[in-house]
Amino acid sequence: MQFPSIILILHQLKKSDLQLYQENQLLQAAMLKLKNNSQSIGLVPTMGALHEGHMSLIREAEKQSDVVVISIFVNPTQFNNSSDLDKYPRTLEEDLILLNQNFKDLIIFSPTIKEVYGESITSEKFEFGNLAQQMEGRFRDGHFDGVGTILKKLFNIVQPDKAFFGEKDYQQLLIVKKLIEITHQNVEIIGCPISRENNGLARSSRNKRLSEEEQEKSTFIFKTLQEAKEKFGTKNVLLLKQEIEEKFSKQDFLELEYFEISDAATLVPVTKVEEHKKYRAFIAAYANDVRLIDNIALN
Incomplete structure (x- = not known):
């Protein structure tokens, strides 16, 4: 959607206090004014198709910042599957309406691909080490380089003081913290709890591609994670993993990509539990062709 169309949408919204930018230089000038007035800036990066999970991140950003910027940008370099990129929901008009209904003051940055990448849509290479080699890194080649780049x-x-990310993408959260360590950018990374539907399904923009019945079936993911949490510490880790994988093998709707029990700090899969360490369980599964991920703290 081009800039004039977005402006038209904003004019149609009653009493809209949303400020929208599509150009880097204009946004940077606005950010500089805020910085000069000693106002703290919180950033919530998104790819749009907004839902209550995003709203919860923005509300947390409001608590911790004077001004909140939300970016809406479907980043092409973090998709290793061109079909997944093509099918990713783009609902900017609905997003703006939703933001206007929920917030009084908000700065939105919705740039074009050319504005962000210029003529070369390529990823920078980062040394994320072992963090990027587990789970998502094994199945989505180049994904985290794309995330780090954008x-x-x-x-x-934006030059934010803080940036807010949901723990649903827990591996990404650790990767972003590593990015700050690598780039020495002065941004505090804040992790926020997973936002869930009443039935337990982790909120995701990809859920929009599922029918209500399919979403209900997909709650098996969270139920399985809860079961893993209940049994963690009472059953051998490898046996527990095998049990979970067998349960998925009997599913006629969900296809398991991976189930891992990992060290919460390093993401290295574990075979035995050690005292004074934190662990999490991670699942990636396909609901038809829609890829869903979720995780849970085990202790």
Whole structure:
């Protein structure tokens, strides 16, 4: 959607206090004014198709910041599957209406791909080490380089004091913290609890591609994670993993990509539990062709 169309949408919204930017330089000028007035800036990076999970991140950002910027940008470099990129929901008009209904003051940054990447849509390479080699890294080649690339660019443009991320993408959260360590950007990374539907399904923009019946069937993911949490510490880790994988093998709707029990700090899969360490269980599964992820703290 081009800039004039977005402006038209904003004019149609009653009493809209949303400020929208599509150009880097204009947003940077606005951020500089805020910084000069000693106002703290919180950033919530999104790819749009907004839902209550995003709203919860924005509310947390409001608590901890004077001004909140939400970016809406479907980042092409973090998709290793072109079909997944093509099918990713793009609902900017609905997003703006939702934001206007829920917030009084908000700055929105919705740039074009060319504005962000220029003529070369490529990823920078980062040394994320072992964090990027587990789970998502094994199945989505180049994904975290794409994530690091867009976030480095956004942090440079917005210059936020804090940036807010949901723990549903827990591996990404650790990767972003590592990014700050690598790039030395002065941004505090805040992790926020997973937002769930009443039935337990982790909220995700990808859920929009599922029918109500399919969403209900997909709650098996969270129920399985809860079961793993209940049995953690009372059963051998490898046996527990095998049990969970067998349960998925009997599913006629969900296809398991991976189930891991990992060290919460390093993401290395574990075979035995040690005292004074934190662990999490992670699942990635396909509901038809829609890829869903979720995780839970085990102790």
